[in-house]
Amino acid sequence: MNTDRGGLAGFRLTHRTWTDELGTWSSAVAADGRPGSALSFDPRLVADPATRERLVAAVVSDRRLVQGGVTGLVPVADLVAAQGEVWLLTTEPVSPAVTDLLPQTAGVPRPDAGSAATILVEVAQTLLAVHAAGLAHGALHPGTVVIAPDGSALLAERGLADAIYGRLPAPERDVAAWASLARGLAASWAAASPGAAGLFDRAASTASTHGLAAARDVLLSGGDLLPPGFTTRDRLVETIHRWSSDDLRTGGGQPAPALSAPSAPSAPSAPDEGDIVTLLHPPKNGESHTDDVVMRFGPGVPVETTAVRLWRTGRDSQKTESPAGGLRALGAPARRRRRRTALSSVILALMVVAALLAWLLRSSPAPLEVTAMKVVAPKKAQGCDKAVKVRGVLTTNGSAGEIHYQWKRSDREETIEQTDTVTAGKTSHEVILLWSAKGEGSFRATATLRVLSPLPAGKKLQDRASFTFTC
Known part of the structure; x- marks a missing residue:
């Protein structure tokens, strides 16, 4: 059939x-x-x-x-x-x-x-x-x-x-x-x-x-x-x-x-x-498709600054029509020229102030982000008479803030959540998991570290490392 x-x-x-x-x-x-x-x-x-x-x-x-x-x-x-x-x-x-x-x-x-x-x-x-x-x-x-x-x-x-x-x-x-x-x-x-x-x-x-x-x-x-x-x-x-x-x-x-x-x-x-x-080809994040035009929104799209808008306004306001007659243009009153000069000076001053403000705003510290990570465990077999240290090395953008993270041991269902505070200027932060075991025999231990926040938009950070307990 x-x-x-x-x-x-x-x-x-x-x-x-x-x-x-x-x-x-x-x-x-x-x-x-x-x-x-x-x-x-x-x-x-x-x-x-x-x-x-x-x-x-x-x-x-x-x-x-x-x-x-x-x-x-x-x-x-x-x-x-x-x-x-x-x-x-x-x-x-x-x-x-x-x-x-x-x-x-x-x-x-x-x-x-x-x-x-x-x-x-x-x-x-x-x-x-x-x-x-x-x-x-x-x-x-x-x-x-x-x-x-x-x-x-x-x-x-x-x-x-x-x-x-x-x-x-x-x-x-x-x-x-x-x-x-x-x-x-x-x-x-x-x-x-x-x-x-x-x-x-x-x-x-x-x-x-x-x-x-x-x-x-x-x-x-x-x-x-x-x-x-x-x-x-x-x-x-x-x-x-x-x-x-x-x-x-x-x-x-x-x-x-x-x-x-x-x-x-x-x-x-x-x-x-x-x-x-x-379902495998949806529009990318921040894109809206209309006919053949792709409109982009969100991070990565250049934003028109105040200084640029003022410059464009000043440029457009200074467009003049062609004079009707050369003698009439040469004989324009002096006060009109003075008004134009004053207007240009005001626009230039506003542009300088706006550019300064934009620079100050752009130079303010960015929020803390964890951009990469690595978990390191001992390479040799470990005994059961001491706590084994598993290290997590987190790479940041150097800003200050709090890092919320989670450890998971392969021998337990529950997780261990912690929060560390980091200062500005440091781009690396280390977190530690201490693991000890009791009993007889040997087993493979796997420690998994997951960063919960702060993360770049849409990114997931998780790593693991394994070692052997021999008791």
Whole structure:
């Protein structure tokens, strides 16, 4: 069965649909014939305009990552709105995901331990690139890890859940989710290989204590415990090919009871093309488009000063008509010339005063702004018998004022908010977090510093650093 449900911004929605936490996914075909996918968000989740703005920001950041060379993300084609609905369009299919391949399907070879290792290494590599950009996935689980036709692992829905629920990026949540994924694959695809299952469990523990880079290296160094040639993805490619054939043959690969259940939501149909508006290209801040004219407002637009207005008024007032006769012009009364001279002198004096006032106003101190920041943690492992000092170095514009900031420790849910007063003339200010630990063992500690105010308009300042406690 291949039901065409209409067109959407150049995509044709086809037969297969499935639901997740964010809404209803549909398989789709792009205008050039390539397969893709479309997500119709649950209208209740995107009704708030602020939520839509966060979604736009997340998708824009996602596309910048892809443009910057991050290859492990499902590329987003567009984010559109129509008739109260919001749709996300991707240029790669978001199925099958790992969750589709976990159940044993007749006629479809089950992925092996080598397939699991390949997926875990590639997901870790993608997450490291995302975290290096100051972002996070936010909802990593088997349903958002997509297997492409060539067997590579792609991440779907990056940043969408955080945007919808108004959460700050939390890389530590991604790390915990990756460790859970590793243990889940150890119990399923590596169940027949005790050595590989143990390798996955060690990688999961390493991720929790030393981070994803160390966990990835554990997998790469344990190749002798995995099937030969696991990095070629041959087993995954065969599984995907057979799964796709079975999916087409059965009309979507979804169990029949789930599709026919009375409570299952109906597949959304594409809205009228005339009502579709992209959300990714709104007018820039401070711009209003009227026909072909762009009017700019706000900071950065030169303001006509009082001195300039006075100069223009004086210049225009001194325009004279051509004299009717040369003898009459030469014989003008002396008092007229004196009036003009006096008027010019007054205008010149006003110009000087206005210029002086403008200079005084412009030279007054600017409000305090924090323009950059960096968090520095110890490079060596730290013991538990002393307080570890984590430093935050804030760069300012040198003005006086108060800085309101927030520390977040990875071992606590609550944050620590503080306010410091800085004096004029200093362009650097240091804030300190003291962190101590008790108990036995070792764990990876991450300190996140966020500046709450004052910030440049539209800018967000946040940085983090990690170190290891060994008790």
